[in-house]
Amino acid sequence: MYNIPALNKQIGNEVSSYIDQLTKPAGSLGRLEQLAIALAEMTEAHFPVVTPPGVLVFAADHGVTKEGVSAFPQEVTAQMVLNFVNGGAAINVFSEQIGASFAVIDVGVATDIPGEGFVQKKVKYGTNNFCEQEAMTRDEANQAVTAGYEQAKAMIQQGIRCLIVGEMGIGNTTTASALLAAISNKSVELLVGKGTGIAEETVLHKRTVIERALALHQPDASDPIGLLSKIGGLEIAAMAGAMIAAAEVRVPILLDGFICTVAALVAERLHPRVVDYMIAGHRSQEPGHRVALELLGKEPLIDLKMRLGEGSGAAVAFPILQSAVTMLKMATFASAQVSQGGE
Numbered sequence: 001m002y003n004i005p006a007l008n009k010q011i012g013n014e015v016s017s018y019i020d021q022l023t024k025p026a027g028s029l030g031r032l033e034q035l036a037i038a039l040a041e042m043t044e045a046h047f048p049v050v051t052p053p054g055v056l057v058f059a060a061d062h063g064v065t066k067e068g069v070s071a072f073p074q075e076v077t078a079q080m081v082l083n084f085v086n087g088g089a090a091i092n093v094f095s096e097q098i099g100a101s102f103a104v105i106d107v108g109v110a111t112d113i114p115g116e117g118f119v120q121k122k123v124k125y126g127t128n129n130f131c132e133q134e135a136m137t138r139d140e141a142n143q144a145v146t147a148g149y150e151q152a153k154a155m156i157q158q159g160i161r162c163l164i165v166g167e168m169g170i171g172n173t174t175t176a177s178a179l180l181a182a183i184s185n186k187s188v189e190l191l192v193g194k195g196t197g198i199a200e201e202t203v204l205h206k207r208t209v210i211e212r213a214l215a216l217h218q219p220d221a222s223d224p225i226g227l228l229s230k231i232g233g234l235e236i237a238a239m240a241g242a243m244i245a246a247a248e249v250r251v252p253i254l255l256d257g258f259i260c261t262v263a264a265l266v267a268e269r270l271h272p273r274v275v276d277y278m279i280a281g282h283r284s285q286e287p288g289h290r291v292a293l294e295l296l297g298k299e300p301l302i303d304l305k306m307r308l309g310e311g312s313g314a315a316v317a318f319p320i321l322q323s324a325v326t327m328l329k330m331a332t333f334a335s336a337q338v339s340q341g342g343e
């Protein structure tokens with residue numbers, strides 16, 4: 001169904017040799033060198049371009065908030081969509097800082113949001129409470145994946161060269177932890193954290209909520225649409241779809257935190273090669289993020305002890321990608337007439 005090209009390893013090898021000719025000791029620019037090679041393999045360019053970046057923030061609600069798993073009430077999701085529209089959220093200011101195109105998409109907020117300035121692709125008024133029933137139908141999960149896929153395609157057509165996928169959805173650390181438990185087969189205890197800042201005893205409650213849902217649904221990790229329909233969420237489905245769309249046209253994906261990385265693991269189950277186009281932007285404080293990154297085989301660029309989501313960690317890490325490609329503008333030993341070392 002999806003068509004993701006293989007990385008171009010030959011261009012990667014050529015860029016690797018070229019980097020060794022630049023006026024610096026071999027390997028001395030560390031991970032920037034690996035990043036430049038990875039970006040060349042993804043984009044099939046000897047001088048990859050990552051600007052302008054694009055940020056898509058998918059918003060949706062989670063029926064499981066009825067169980068009291070978040071420090072904030074569900075209506076904050078809709079209120080934050082308006083904040084994104086007005087430019088007041090963290091991801092707005094960081095998007096502006098990095099010159100990113102920005103869009104916020106309602107794929108499943110529980111109420112009708114007034115006004116304009118966001119994309120309306122609501123699949124459902126929030127998911128069902130997965131402790132009681134399946135979060136959504138398979139058809140709805142597919143619709144949400146497609147909504148994300150189409151939004152990313154549209155933004156890429158407008159010329160973005162790197163994709164950041166963010167989210168807003170009160171309760172979504174519970175959903176993401178449940179998905180990760182199903183995918184990793186690890187104990188829920190290792191994966192659950194404080195999200196927006198719940199108390200220690202609420203973390204224990206969150207854990208039992210997830211364990212109950214897993215016992216009820218017995219999700220099959222090899223069936224991504226089944227995972228999404230049983231557990232949710234609508235924004236996570238859309239994020240996975242957006243990642244697939246980027247990989248299909250060789251656009252690098254800069255991953256954000258916990259929710260985004262769980263969406264990446266879902267995307268991997270839709271098409272394993274999508275992972276080749278992902279770079280981990282940062283490590284979130286949410287404990288499950290470490291596990292999700294390990295499963296994906298990615299090492300994050302930065303760890304600033306952030307735990308927000310929205311795409312904020314990826315946006316803050318983005319200038320490192322710019323440094324990696326800008327490095328390729330350096331002079332070579334030959335062009336600058338600098339003597340090479342002999343070891």
Ligand SMILES: Cc1cc2ncn([C@H]3O[C@H](COP(=O)(O)O)[C@@H](O)[C@H]3O)c2cc1C
Pocket residue numbers: 069070071072076080167168169170171172173174194195196197308309310
């Ligand atoms: C004002 C505000 C802005 C946010 N921006 C992202 N999140 C983050 O927190 C939520 C997940 O945490 P939990 O599972 O504990 O509800 C998501 O919406 C996530 O994007 C926010 C949360 C709040 C309250």
Ligand SMILES: O=C(O)c1cccnc1
Pocket residue numbers: 173195196256257258259260284285286289306307308309310
């Ligand atoms: O890392 C994240 O994505 C995250 C962490 C806490 C709350 N919301 C999102």
